[in-house]
Amino acid sequence: MALCGVADTGSHSMDKSITLPPDEIFRNLENAKRFAIDIGGSLTKLAYYSTVQHKVAKVRSFDHSAKETDGDPLYEISVQEEITARLHFIKFENAYIETCLDFIKDHLVNTETKVIKATGGGAHKFKDLIEKKLKLKVDKEDEMTCLIKGCNFVLKNIPHEAFVYAKHADSEFRFQHTHPDIFPYLLINIGSGVSIVKVEAEDKFERIGGSSIGGGTFWGLGALLTKTKRFDELLQLASKGQHTNVDMLVKDIYGGAYGSLGLTGDLIASSFGKSATTDKEFSKEDMAKSLLHMISNDIGQLACLYAKLHNLTRVYFGGFFIRGHPVTMHTITYSINFFTKGEVQALFLRHEGYLGAIGAFLKGAEEDNPNQYSWGENYAGSSGLMSVSPELNPIQRARSGTFDMLEMDRLERQLVNLPLLQDATSYIPDTVDLTEDALAREYWLYCFEEALDGVVKRAIASQKDQPEAVERAEKFRQKYRHKLQTLRHQPFAYGSLTVRSLLDTREHCLNEFNFPDPYSKIKQKENDMALKYYLKVVKSVEELSWEQRQFNLVKGLLAGNVFDWGAKAVSDVLESDPEFGFEQAKQQLQERPWLVDAYNQWIERLKGPPHKCALFFVDNSGIDIILGVFPFIRELLIRGTEVVLASNSGPALNDVTNSELQILTERIAAMDPVIHAALKEDRLALVQNGSSSPCLDLRKLMLCEVPLRLDKVLATVVRERGTDLVIIEGMGRAIHTNYYAMLSCESLKLAVIKNSWLADRLGGKIFSVVFKYEVPSKAQGQH
């Protein structure tokens, strides 16, 4: 990755004439507007808004009304240019500021911009330089206001923004699930001094306290005591020291614990107490450690007292004292745990360093009303959280001193949660958190790396007509492999690592190199083929008795789901044996009883009155949707149940997209009067799910992106039709995510486990069947 090259150059010399790799940092500068800059004591954070042009795959139906020709494909695939908005944030050392300003001036094409919003202590110092270089007027914004604005923004828009730090736990970072209501909270900003700010609403905050014992005190006293002038070095010293050599402990005074007061023997009674009366020399390391403990404990205690006094439980820590320093995160966490006995957790933020810049940017963009949109982190363009264990990845760490990036995409849709979720606030889409499950993490990272060659091949194949596709595909391979490697060393880089985030990162990287839909051709071919068998399958099912028919329809649904190019085991079979057919797939299925088998309950339910409306989250294109899903919903429609098919808004693997599904449905309706009538009478509806992921997030994240949440239209349709059955199909949507989701109506979650490792973990074999039918415990009043 070119960025590492920059880091190396940077560390060899602090020369300002470094060459910046334009395709890596300051991306999309041509269209940039609305600049904001936050200049701190040592780091500069630059923010700008830009538009990104990228390719999207579109499908368009041919006019089939005249003639059915066998040789013609079902629909036409075209690639179009689309423009989306993106926020860019770049962080670099103040030493590079001049080089960076020159670079920006040279690459800035758009001249609309007249003003740059500035905040931070250094804004004043560099004002003239910025105005001279960029010819933009520097407009200063209040530091604390920017900080709070930025904090609100990341808490609202970035999932897993906040984390708990646990030094000795399996996973260093434990990410918090986003809570829809972020207020009120306490922000403890530890810069030179400490500011304690209570934030009650978007524009309502108050500095309720503070302390002069902060990062500057650690640095200043540390420099005086150890003659070490660099902050990082002081922390390094501290991490090697033994505070007990300098501090007076309770046991040093009382010979042990002071039980009647509840003080343990190891508690620090007096920081630096031993140096008061002992005449010996103290080591730099020990003094630095003692100082660190003294300051962290003090801040921790103040934070707890203010939290208690104001009845707040969410306490976020930020500022240069904390930023990316495991030592201080650990001591602060320890202190908070000690003082609140676990009642309050110390929370840290992944993008804490960007808060001021984000806030300043938002101040400047107020007329654009950025809060009305949903924004999401772009995994391809963001550096991710640094490894904080220096011994883990020393090369990676060097980068932190140079350039670090955050990019956020604007989503055009407002996303809301599925109204049928039993409890939206406690809903967690992902079944396994890979940051916490080391074995699972190792397996899936390996799995995605193994599959990479195939994805690259498929990407090239999807653009055979474009010779440079090979080169782009190679770039994609490098970027995604680098991300996987980063995640192997720093699983926490983008928040909680999940199968979903691995899939999404791959989609972001593919899009980044203009492979908007590598599976488009395969999907087209499969859809074509499957359509030919549709009537045959429907007829064969119709001949069966009611009981047999129901079982056959479910088996068809499951067999169809075996056809999944996303799962490596299946794509292997499909590529080596193209004759692997639908019937064979049925035979391949596990015999009942299945791994999870609620079929009997389902049949009993079907003997009762029909459901009012079924919402079906569909999975793959081809055999799955056409020969599995359609015959199944056909039966539901005949029973008198309305059906809503929810499919992806954008492409992901071989999942059927909404635009593809529209064409398919028309074609099926042309063949099948039942479907035709249902469409005409609006008993069958198609909606987008708002996502471009093979997984599914049913949650509401106000104004959030990461293209995973439900489209607003879907939510309305669900409510209006009185949906009383939700069907979720496929490994991505029903196993990796939503396996434990509790819905307020009946639900069916079904999938074939096409991954032997996962099957093994669930206690079954490959091609095991999960058929989970759930009825909420209490009677639901939906109507």
Add this chain to the structure above:
Amino acid sequence: MALCGVADTGSHSMDKSITLPPDEIFRNLENAKRFAIDIGGSLTKLAYYSTVQHKVAKVRSFDHSAKVSLQETDGDPLYEISVQEEITARLHFIKFENAYIETCLDFIKDHLVNTETKVIKATGGGAHKFKDLIEKKLKLKVDKEDEMTCLIKGCNFVLKNIPHEAFVYAKHADSEFRFQHTHPDIFPYLLINIGSGVSIVKVEAEDKFERIGGSSIGGGTFWGLGALLTKTKRFDELLQLASKGQHTNVDMLVKDIYGGAYGSLGLTGDLIASSFGKSATTDKEFSKEDMAKSLLHMISNDIGQLACLYAKLHNLTRVYFGGFFIRGHPVTMHTITYSINFFTKGEVQALFLRHEGYLGAIGAFLKGAEEDNPNQYSWGENYAGSSGLMSVSPELNPIQRARSGTFDMLEMDRLERQLVNLPLLQDATSYIPDTVDLTEDALAREYWLYCFEEALDGVVKRAIASQKDQPEAVERAEKFRQKYRHKLQTLRHQPLLSRRRMTWP
């Protein structure tokens, strides 16, 4: 005053063979019983209970009933005056440097007549260290008592029994000390004990207290970090350095960052944004004085803020400060007071105690005397036998100050009567007996001190005349003259910080 002589001897050499003047310290040792000792990091506090025999004048009516006649005999006086011996109980508390401990123990052993006593109650960090020495010298069993329990017990005792025990410190006010009027209900209160570390104790009743918080940033931190930064090893010297320093040379102020106040956050320009913030990025040398001052501010402000937060959280308004960091040090009393005022905007006052140094010893003594039920009696400070509060302005009275290192005493008399207030008082809690407070009224103080000194000769004469039959009365009257004149002089020299609230006669 003999005590000064001792101080001089003590300062010339730390020799343990100093001679102790028996009629000044360790008084009434013959009858002493119930010893208690509190050994701190540098000072030892000894407490004992003793009985004092002294003369009281009694009057008795003659029997006039027999010869009731129309003429009263002119030659006969109305009633008879006699002098009798009376025995009263007295508590003695003596404070001296740990260096004198062996001499003192020897002295006590030699003068201790009463042999009932078998046990000495001990508390404080040094109790363990000196246990064997005490047991060997005094042949008393050392019985250790919990430090915090003793401290709180002692605190309750002085707050209840000594009028004007608590005071507010105001460096630049007319009178440095403003004594608080005793409130009949002393609970609940917060005690912030600043020793090596800080303990924050909530006291709700005589026997109900809880350590609700604490901090490792305390006196030991000032001393320890101060020693590392300035190479000055003595606590007093560090405070001296601090009182001469300029913290703004070392601390980063709000105006150093923002060029002025940060108005929207309500931060003034002179507020310390970061303690030692300037030494983080500046390469110059910092003076010892400046660093000591910055350190002092840092620690005092921090303790002040913690005290305020705990007071608010527990809804307490009476906050007393004690411990060696505070004890008799105007510099720390000032910074703590400033900090409390800053953080509570005047809602909470920092209170200090005149006898704060004795709390542990008093508490340990009370633990040992529980069977005597000392709380059922009323106790009063004996002004003749107590040293009084030290001058805290070193420049005012340097000779007096030297004494602080040696012997300091507190004596309390037991009053045999339970005293209650007149039920007809409209508001007993706000009732102040004295009309003029001479500590606050300098003109009146000057006049009255002069007046009492002028009257002294007459008082001496009258005293001698009252005991014409006793030839040594002249000598005793002279001793009285000297002692009272010395007291008056002390009060004159320490006008702003008299040992107690000075009032009219």
